[in-house]
Amino acid sequence: MKILAIAFLLMASIAGNVSAQTPDTPVNCDSCEEWNQPVKPFNIFGNTWYVGVKGLSAVLVTGPKGHILLDGGMPQSAPLIAANIRALGFRVEDVKFILNSHAHWDHAGGIHALQRATGAVVVASASAAKVLQSGTNGVDDPQYQATPVINIARVDKVKVIGEGDVVTAGPLGLTAHMTPGHTPGGTTWTWVSCEGSRCLNVVYADSLNPYASGDFRYTGNSSDQGNGKNKTADISVSFAASIARVAALKCDIIISVHPNMTDVMEKAAKRTADSNPFIDANGCRDYAKEASDLLSKRLAMERGEVIPGAAKDTAHHSH
Numbered sequence: 001m002k003i004l005a006i007a008f009l010l011m012a013s014i015a016g017n018v019s020a021q022t023p024d025t026p027v028n029c030d031s032c033e034e035w036n037q038p039v040k041p042f043n044i045f046g047n048t049w050y051v052g053v054k055g056l057s058a059v060l061v062t063g064p065k066g067h068i069l070l071d072g073g074m075p076q077s078a079p080l081i082a083a084n085i086r087a088l089g090f091r092v093e094d095v096k097f098i099l100n101s102h103a104h105w106d107h108a109g110g111i112h113a114l115q116r117a118t119g120a121v122v123v124a125s126a127s128a129a130k131v132l133q134s135g136t137n138g139v140d141d142p143q144y145q146a147t148p149v150i151n152i153a154r155v156d157k158v159k160v161i162g163e164g165d166v167v168t169a170g171p172l173g174l175t176a177h178m179t180p181g182h183t184p185g186g187t188t189w190t191w192v193s194c195e196g197s198r199c200l201n202v203v204y205a206d207s208l209n210p211y212a213s214g215d216f217r218y219t220g221n222s223s224d225q226g227n228g229k230n231k232t233a234d235i236s237v238s239f240a241a242s243i244a245r246v247a248a249l250k251c252d253i254i255i256s257v258h259p260n261m262t263d264v265m266e267k268a269a270k271r272t273a274d275s276n277p278f279i280d281a282n283g284c285r286d287y288a289k290e291a292s293d294l295l296s297k298r299l300a301m302e303r304g305e306v307i308p309g310a311a312k313d314t315a316h317h318s319h
């Protein structure tokens with residue numbers, strides 16, 4: 001009788017936990033399954049760890065007064081990221097802040113579930129915070145016209161930061177750099193990680209890919225262009241400035257929001273006790289150069305009066 005009662009209580013508490021942690025609806029897309037392949041978490045340098053999935057980065061910076069997590073992948077990535085944090089021997093409950101790079105469903109879709117699991121404060125730029133709280137992108141987002149529309153699991157409480165703001169947890173300090181372009185609220189984050197007395201500048205670089213949907217133009221849509229509904233400003237100059245900003249960062253290690261953009265998995269595979277391929281003084285400049293070339297091509301296309309995205313709209317590709 002007593003044993004049964006205990007068993008019943010146990011079952012009730014398990015059921016309670018399950019309902020309290022009901023995962024957010026997974027996103028379906030052509031690349032989703034490939035992106036969400038589990039990856040064994042690994043060290044990047046010092047207190048900086050990769051805890052993301054194969055195609056979507058999530059980075060954990062650890063400290064004695066709590067940890068800071070960058071990005072949450074898709075809703076279905078959230079449990080994998082949490083498991084990776086635990087596999088490294090850290091407590092999910094010790095994550096004090098979750099920072100966002102940009103508010104697209106493939107980097108921010110898992111933040112809601114991770115906030116629930118950690119109790120962390122979510123931090124984003126003003127523009128990204130609006131998207132996280134509403135779940136939908138504004139017309140100023142180059143992928144606003146993507147089809148199908150994929151919303152983000154809404155995040156209730158978001159702390160808004162601006163250029164140069166520092167998020168601190170004990171000795172940790174992560175600095176926000178506004179890098180609009182891929183999205184209006186795009187944010188690149190930097191911090192210093194140390195191994196003994198050797199301290200290096202780490203950059204979590206937001207996407208700088210000029211990828212757009214529908215008739216969006218980086219050179220601006222006037223109300224009589226395209227479908228005439230979505231009037232947007234010329235953001236080509238601010239986008240180029242973001243690229244230049246990333247190129248100029250103090251940067252010993254770069255980690256991009258999509259790991260393949262800076263060969264994160266290849267570097268991890270080549271890592272040995274004596275050499276750390278993540279350390280690369282040219283990493284940020286190379287990343288910026290690639291983005292700059294893509295933007296130049298894109299702007300040339302727009303100036304040639306070709307309607308961007310008219311030929312094909314690979315909506316699922318959201319780099």
Ligand SMILES: [Zn+2]
Nearest residue numbers: 104207318319
């Ligand atoms: Zn994106």
